Amino acid sequence: MDSLLCHELTLALGLARQAALISRTVLSEFFLAQQKSEVDSVTKSDFSPVTVADFAIQALLAGTLSEAFPDDGLVGEESADELRGNPRLLQQVAAVLKVAQGWEARDENHVCDVIDLCKGEGKGRTWVFDPIDGTKTFLKGKQYAINIALLAKREGRGSREEIVSVVACPLLDWTLGTGGGGEVINDASVDKTGRGAVIYCVKGHGVFVEPLFDKTEEEKPRQIPRHAEQVKTVEGLKSVTCWQSLDSGVDTVHENVAEKLGMDFPGNDLLGWVNRWVCLALGVGNTTVWVYKKRDRKAKIWDHAGAMLLFKEVGGKITDVDGKDIVLAEGRLLDQNFGFLAAPEAVHGIVLEAVQGAMREKEETRAGGGSI
Structure with missing residues (x-):
């Protein structure tokens, strides 16, 4: 893709894959713990459960992006307040972060600190992300997504515009949309191959989709027609x-x-x-x-x-x-x-x-x- 934002897109794609790996690891451990009745979670003000994956993915994204683009703002869904008051949950988050490659927390306090980099409102160029969108369905092994976006100020205007989008869907079939328009999906429409999908775009350059996991060298990104x-x-x-x-x-x-x-x-x-x-x-x-x-x-x-x-x-x-x-x-x-x-x-x-x-x-x- 010929774009001035190739560096940002490449980094976001790598992060999406690492975040998806964290989510898949946590999901496997969650189901195992569920069988043993040993599930740790907390509840947000909107009564949706927060999992280890939410916190770990936000730490990965915020930690990596703040180092790569120190002048950019960060806005994310989670706050580390619950983690600071729950040492056992914090230990679990720090442990699962080791699954990801490319960024390491110095210690558990560092995990909380980078998560809280996202508590602001974002000014100027800003990364916005949702570490797990669809937590309720995630905990049932159904559809969920990891959302990473880059916004920038619109010239001459006070609002911002979307310039990069990367979405990881670990349970979505990446070939959806090629079946002649007859598909109808719901949260239980889980990709049985386990490869998932990552869908992405840079403004003005079209939308592409490819396998999230196990992508071969022969498989080229598929551009979605308009x-x-x-x-x-x-x-x-x-x-x-x-x-x-x-x-x-x-x-x-x-x-x-x-x-x-x-x-x-x-x-x-x-x-x-x-x-x-x-x-x-x-x-x-x-x-x-x-x-x-x-x-x-x-x-x-x-x-x-x-x-x-x-x-x-x-x-x-x-x-x-x-x-x-x-x-x-x-x-x-x-x-x-x-x-x-x-x-x-x-x-x-x-x-x-x-x-x-x-x-x-x-x-x-x-x-x-x-x-x-």
């Missing part, structure tokens, strides 16, 4: 959503939108947002809508930054459900937007009209005293 550009009517829409594990979204709106557009629902059904963006990029789906239950609910930057670029690079358009562009301002939340709407650019306006119509109907039902 498939979303080929969709000109709503008949070509394919849904990606989160249905079985619906929590923060409004189910009636999402189902109503699909009905208005004649789209199969739920279609591709994935818990993790990063996996949903990957599904859209690969062409397994091409449309996703997400309306939060409350207006004050804001998305977290590490669930979307970078991964959204993958879909844009194949011809997709992404806004919020009010039709506004997604703003990656400095901060940890996407606080200038409400929800998400991603669709092929040619029909994005039609999908937006359906979404806003469904939202109005919901409000009218609520005002009339009906059930939602």
Whole structure:
């Protein structure tokens, strides 16, 4: 790939593979410990479990990137507060970090220190990452992803833009999207070969996918065609959503939108947002809508930054459900937007009209005293 960002991309790809190795190691140990009822975990404020892998991967990413690019900002999901108060868990994190190659912590305090490099909001050029997106499914041996993104200031504007995206999906089949468009996946669609997928892009240079593990010299990265550009009517829409594990979204709106557009629902059904963006990029789906239950609910930057670029690079358009562009301002939340709407650019306006119509109907039902 001919790009000034080749160094950043190459480093991020190597880190994605090392992080995936950590996740696979921890997952094997977790299942073994589960059988013996010896599982250590803590709980975050949103009640999702945090695993050894979350902390170890964030330490690997933050430690390596801070040394390689000392002037860059870092934003990550985890804080080391829980680790500092749980010596046994900290020992487990430090131990599993030894699986990775290329970066070593000086001691356990160093592990906590590099994790906490990511507690800020990020200014200027910033790396954003989610060490494990889909922790709940990860702990069940189902789909999860490791998200690494690089953002940079947009010239003449206060917001930032995505310039590099690398996503590791250790349980996703890297050949997805080559089956003629008939595939439909969910969190249980696990790659039986064990090779997984890494999908990546530099802005303006297209999207590529290759095996995450056991890549041979003969296997070349596969470039994903700009498939979303080929969709000109709503008949070509394919849904990606989160249905079985619906929590923060409004189910009636999402189902109503699909009905208005004649789209199969739920279609591709994935818990993790990063996996949903990957599904859209690969062409397994091409449309996703997400309306939060409350207006004050804001998305977290590490669930979307970078991964959204993958879909844009194949011809997709992404806004919020009010039709506004997604703003990656400095901060940890996407606080200038409400929800998400991603669709092929040619029909994005039609999908937006359906979404806003469904939202109005919901409000009218609520005002009339009906059930939602």
